[in-house]
Structure formats: C-alpha cells, structure tokens
Amino acid sequence: MTVAPHFQFQNDTLHAEQLALNRLADEFGTPLYVYSRQALRDAWESYRVAGEGRKLLVCYGMKANSNLAVLQEFARLGTGFDIVSGGELARVIAAGGDPGKVVFSGVGKQVWEIEAALQAGVKCFNIESEAELERVAQVAARLNRIAPISLRVNPDVDARTHPYISTGLKDNKFGVPIEDAPRIYARAQQLPSLNIVGVDCHIGSQITEVSPYLDALDKLIKLILTLKDQGVDLHHLDLGGGLGIRYTDETLITPTDLLSKVFVALDAHGLGHLEIVLEPGRSMVGNAGVLLTRVEYLKHGETKNFAIIDAAMNDLIRPTLYDAWHSVEAVQPRAVTADTPKYDLVGPICESGDWLARDRQLALEQGDLLAIMSAGAYAFTMASQYNTRPRAAEVLVDGDQVHVIRPRETLDSLFASERLLP
Numbered sequence: 001m002t003v004a005p006h007f008q009f010q011n012d013t014l015h016a017e018q019l020a021l022n023r024l025a026d027e028f029g030t031p032l033y034v035y036s037r038q039a040l041r042d043a044w045e046s047y048r049v050a051g052e053g054r055k056l057l058v059c060y061g062m063k064a065n066s067n068l069a070v071l072q073e074f075a076r077l078g079t080g081f082d083i084v085s086g087g088e089l090a091r092v093i094a095a096g097g098d099p100g101k102v103v104f105s106g107v108g109k110q111v112w113e114i115e116a117a118l119q120a121g122v123k124c125f126n127i128e129s130e131a132e133l134e135r136v137a138q139v140a141a142r143l144n145r146i147a148p149i150s151l152r153v154n155p156d157v158d159a160r161t162h163p164y165i166s167t168g169l170k171d172n173k174f175g176v177p178i179e180d181a182p183r184i185y186a187r188a189q190q191l192p193s194l195n196i197v198g199v200d201c202h203i204g205s206q207i208t209e210v211s212p213y214l215d216a217l218d219k220l221i222k223l224i225l226t227l228k229d230q231g232v233d234l235h236h237l238d239l240g241g242g243l244g245i246r247y248t249d250e251t252l253i254t255p256t257d258l259l260s261k262v263f264v265a266l267d268a269h270g271l272g273h274l275e276i277v278l279e280p281g282r283s284m285v286g287n288a289g290v291l292l293t294r295v296e297y298l299k300h301g302e303t304k305n306f307a308i309i310d311a312a313m314n315d316l317i318r319p320t321l322y323d324a325w326h327s328v329e330a331v332q333p334r335a336v337t338a339d340t341p342k343y344d345l346v347g348p349i350c351e352s353g354d355w356l357a358r359d360r361q362l363a364l365e366q367g368d369l370l371a372i373m374s375a376g377a378y379a380f381t382m383a384s385q386y387n388t389r390p391r392a393a394e395v396l397v398d399g400d401q402v403h404v405i406r407p408r409e410t411l412d413s414l415f416a417s418e419r420l421l422p
C-alpha cells in the first residue's frame, strides 16, 4: 500500500487509477504531475458527508492546486473557493466557479483586487487588519456597493505544526488579535458600506489533531456571544483549512472527526444555526497527485549516494522550504536487499538545497521511473522556471482515460515576453 489510495500497484507497476505510470511517462515525458479525478471526488465526499444535515460550505483553499480543471471539478461538485488574490478570483471565474461562494483571504489585498471581488459579488472578505477594514469600506462606498465582511481573528493557539505553516499564533502576520475583535467589529458597525456576516480563523496547515481546532473554537464561541450582546448577529463561522494528509504514516483526523465535535460545541451554546465554512486546501488535493520523475544518473560517493533525477526544487519546493518528507515509490520496483544503498534524490538545479528526498533505500538503475508521492498540493502552484526549466505538464487520470490539463511549457514560451534592448 502506498500513502495515496488512488495510486496503487497492479502487476508490480504503480498505477494512477487504471493507468500504469510508465505508460504516462512514455506518452507525456517527465517530470510530470499526475492527478486522480476520483481522489478529488473522494476528498470532497469526505467533507460533504461530515456536513450532512447541517449548513456547511466548503471553500476549497485553491492555492494548494489551482489548475482550472481541478477548480472546475470542485465547482461542479458544489464547492466554493477560498482565494488569496485577484488572480485566484480570475481563475475561479474562468473555471466556471460561483463567485457567490468565494471567501477572500489574505493580508495584502490591493485596491484593484477589492474592486474585482466586489464586482464579482464574492460571499465575504476575510478582513485581516483594521487598515484593510477601512480600505474595503472606502472602495465599496466609492463603487456604491455593500461589502460582506468577516474578521479573521488570531485565536493564539498552537496548531503544533511546522513554524512556516502555523498561522494562529500571536506573532503571526495573519488576522487580528482576538481581544481586539469586539472593538474592530464595533468600528465595522459604523461603516454603512460594510455588512458584517461572519468571523473566521485559520490556525495552520497539516494539522493532525482536533484539539487545536477546538481550542480556537472555544475562543470564537466566546467572541460570538460577546458580539451578540454588542448587537452583531453573525451568519457564518469560518474555521479555515489545515487538515493534514498522509505523507508517511501520520494518523489523521477526518472532516467528520472535526465537524462532529464542532457541532456539539456550537449546539451547547445555542449556536447550531450558524453556517460553517471550511477552507480545506491540502486535504482536498494532496494525495490526489504524484510527481513522476526519471533517474538521469547515479553517483556513488564515499559518504553519500546521489540519484540525480529530472525533477527538481523548481517542481516541488516543499522539501527545501519546509524540510518536508515525501514518500518515494519506484514505478517498477526492483528487489531491495541489505546491500541496497541509500540515496539522496537530487535535481539538476545549481543549488545544494535542490533535493526532493534524502537517505532513501531504493534499488535503482539509470532510467528508472520514480513517483514522488503526495504532490497534489503546494507542488505545481509553487513551481517556478528557475534555471530556465519549463514547468512540467499536468495530466489528470479518470479511470482508464487521461486528460492533459496543462501541457509542458515550451522553451520559447519561457522568454517569449522578454525584450531585447534597442
């Protein structure tokens, strides 16, 4: 068994659903991102069942994977979207998503982005500072619109995850301190171009326990009750994203684990009528994708062995950026013995930080195909063209069919918009 249910071995060859990955590599070349459509559907289903009988809106945190085909699939299933830029809003619209189900997060919303979101009619601005509150109010007044808003509060809870992906602690740049929220809501009440609709938080990513969410929820419930006394009646409570996925052997929490406890806590305080919004990113797509790569060279040294592969940090920066661990599967594994060496899997980029996995015992030969697992989230969306490497193609497998959802970039396209001096 691999970490990803829709990428399993059949006849000793790793498949994406019903298609052998070596066939996809032959047809489309490597490196190649391969996604499973069924994995997207299953991820959505796990949230849908968790909210059955309740008002739940899943706003997919699209920065995890914003390919139009992925957005289109989720939009058809009924999700909304959590966006963090005007660019992401344009993608939602291009993919046929409903702007009325979009929540707009992010600490640095520019005027043009606020205008675009008002014109599109987003569900809510998740306001991250007092200055932003004033700006949104001004822009809305100028456009003769009412901006629906929620305040992103920082509940100061430790999500016990990597520091770079923990966002709910006091010293993070995100949101406003929860103690300040009543005063900022009071200010919002005075601004006629604003409509207060909710409150939100997002405490971090790759969270594998329910308790940090419940700690945050406790504080949010207190705030909601305080606001009620202040004459602010909220329509929704947005608990953000952050549910973890299996990269190796993590025990996970499911949407049902989380929401069943959330509903109990809300009901206990007479808040069962609130619509719940979630903003899951990674857990919707992370194990719906792999990065397929070929071994170019093996380099055996005195203290280290390197497998130099054709994927690199520009295709998957998580190991370099977060010290992240991705499991690696040989597409057609060879027998491993006690003598099989351990390899660092490194790319061709001229940086010592260009590694995708370290100290992996793998029986390898030049030309072998490897799948870097769990590459559906924060992989392509963080990809760059560093070293003038075209970004890899993305394909989506549906049963025994495959769709190219983004062709490999051509060399010409990399610098087609650059200009020589006169």
Ligand SMILES: *Cc1c(COP(=O)(O)O)cnc(C)c1O
Pocket (backbone or CB within 6 Å): 061, 063, 064, 082, 084, 105, 106, 202, 204, 205, 206, 240, 241, 242, 243, 279, 280, 281, 282, 283
């Ligand atoms: C990144 C982000 C998400 C998605 O987080 P995941 O850990 O991928 O689920 C949700 N909400 C906000 C505000 C974010 O910045």
